[in-house]
Amino acid sequence: MVNLPSNLKQISLFLERLPGIGEKTANRLAFYLLRLPEVDLKEFAKAIADLKSKTKLCRHCYNFTETEVCNICTDDRRDQSIIAVVESVLDLLAFEQGGIYNGVYHVLHGRIDPLNNIGPDDIYLTQLIERIRELTNPPNFTKVSAGKRINGLKEIILATNPDMEGEATAMYIKNQLKILNFRLKITRLGYGLPIGANLEYADYMTLKKSIENRNGY
Amino acid sequence: MVNLPSNLKQISLFLERLPGIGEKTANRLAFYLLRLPEVDLKEFAKAIADLKSKTKLCRHCYNFTETEVCNICTDDRRDQSIIAVVESVLDLLAFEQGGIYNGVYHVLHGRIDPLNNIGPDDIYLTQLIERIRELTNPPNFTKVSAGKRINGLKEIILATNPDMEGEATAMYIKNQLKILNFRLKITRLGYGLPIGANLEYADYMTLKKSIENRNGY
Numbered sequence: 001m002v003n004l005p006s007n008l009k010q011i012s013l014f015l016e017r018l019p020g021i022g023e024k025t026a027n028r029l030a031f032y033l034l035r036l037p038e039v040d041l042k043e044f045a046k047a048i049a050d051l052k053s054k055t056k057l058c059r060h061c062y063n064f065t066e067t068e069v070c071n072i073c074t075d076d077r078r079d080q081s082i083i084a085v086v087e088s089v090l091d092l093l094a095f096e097q098g099g100i101y102n103g104v105y106h107v108l109h110g111r112i113d114p115l116n117n118i119g120p121d122d123i124y125l126t127q128l129i130e131r132i133r134e135l136t137n138p139p140n141f142t143k144v145s146a147g148k149r150i151n152g153l154k155e156i157i158l159a160t161n162p163d164m165e166g167e168a169t170a171m172y173i174k175n176q177l178k179i180l181n182f183r184l185k186i187t188r189l190g191y192g193l194p195i196g197a198n199l200e201y202a203d204y205m206t207l208k209k210s211i212e213n214r215n216g217y
Numbered sequence: 218m219v220n221l222p223s224n225l226k227q228i229s230l231f232l233e234r235l236p237g238i239g240e241k242t243a244n245r246l247a248f249y250l251l252r253l254p255e256v257d258l259k260e261f262a263k264a265i266a267d268l269k270s271k272t273k274l275c276r277h278c279y280n281f282t283e284t285e286v287c288n289i290c291t292d293d294r295r296d297q298s299i300i301a302v303v304e305s306v307l308d309l310l311a312f313e314q315g316g317i318y319n320g321v322y323h324v325l326h327g328r329i330d331p332l333n334n335i336g337p338d339d340i341y342l343t344q345l346i347e348r349i350r351e352l353t354n355p356p357n358f359t360k361v362s363a364g365k366r367i368n369g370l371k372e373i374i375l376a377t378n379p380d381m382e383g384e385a386t387a388m389y390i391k392n393q394l395k396i397l398n399f400r401l402k403i404t405r406l407g408y409g410l411p412i413g414a415n416l417e418y419a420d421y422m423t424l425k426k427s428i429e430n431r432n433g434y
Contacts, residue, residue: 004310006271007264007267007268007272008281020242025237028236038270041266045266047227047228049263051250052258055224055251064221066223071220093244
């Protein structure tokens with residue numbers, strides 16, 4: 001077995017640790033890096049070295065941020081009375097790219113997944129409960145950091161993924177909120193056929209939901 | 218559109234420039250990096266920053282190396298009289314991982330591809346011709362850096378890919394070597410059905426070659 005230069009080997013082995021990247025892809029990527037301009041590589045290296053120290057979690061919603069509070073939580077134009085609970089920042093980005101949602105978020109950074117030993121305490125769930133508690137029992141003149149008064153909390157949208165773990169997580173959160181007796185509207189994302197779908201290839205559960213959730217036409 | 222922290226955004230945009238990585242994958246990888254230990258990220262950053270300055274091309278075969286001459290060219294146990302001409306170091310690695318080839322290599326770092334404006338002068342072809350010239354007309358006691366005497370060159374294996382550009386490159390090199398009248402055996406990789414293949418799904422050209430190259434049994 002030929003020895004790659006140690007630097008190249010090190011980069012390749014590191015890339016191999018990333019999800020979805022195998023040995024051959026890692027090598028191909030490492031070799032591709034060699035062709036990029038030196039200055040770009042140095043900048044990338046600096047960004048990687050500073051990544052963890054420069055990236056914080058928003059103290060309200062746990063989105064990634066450079067400041068104490070993220071730019072969604074400080075945005076005056078957004079409806080701070082609706083919180084969408086998502087599993088990951090990637091899910092948050094999916095909603096944001098669509099520009100279809102004007103409330104705020106709470107990022108769990110995971111989902112309840114007993115098979116992988118991830119329980120309610122391993123995700124940002126107690127923080128959600130605490131946040132809801134503060135927002136539904138606000139002392140007079142509670143302020144968010146943008147300086148806007150919070151007029152209570154109206155709705156929690158459980159926006160976890162429509163798969164087994166996502167459903168379990170949504171169900172768990174719903175039960176917790178019920179037990180704690182918060183006066184809140186709790187909703188779940190709508191199910192049905194995705195736009196552009198082909199009925200022939202749709203799965204049984206999706207078809208079932210599309211019948212159950214049929215609309216007047 | 219939400220703004221990711223600038224560091225995270227920078228890393229994501231950089232990853233997006235790599236082959237086969239789109240925006241969503243780049244985001245997913247960048248977020249994954251956040252979960253890795255700080256020390257690993259720093260080491261990776263250092264390797265990236267030093268990548269270009271620490272990686273050289275072997276001055277014989279243009280394989281990646283840390284030293285002047287790569288460890289294949291300096292390996293006494295290898296047959297220095299056979300050179301396999303490959304398009305990339307990835308192809309070299311494929312042969313090496315198999316452990317099926319004991320000669321040395323010449324890496325072209327590309328292939329002749331007129332549609333993408335890559336001509337014979339854009340790959341390490343003149344270097345190959347020059348290397349062959351030196352090896353076939355050796356002054357007395359020519360030495361490679363390992364200190365071993367070269368007993369001339371016997372064979373050039375054109376090991377470019379079996380696709381259009383790879384074939385064109387092999388053909389071009391063959392013609393050049395013919396014109397320059399080197400006394401050399403020139404061979405091309407064998408064609409036929411890949412092991413484990415299914416005849417039903419084999420393409421026409423492969424089937425044709427498998428008939429032409431049939432062996433006694």
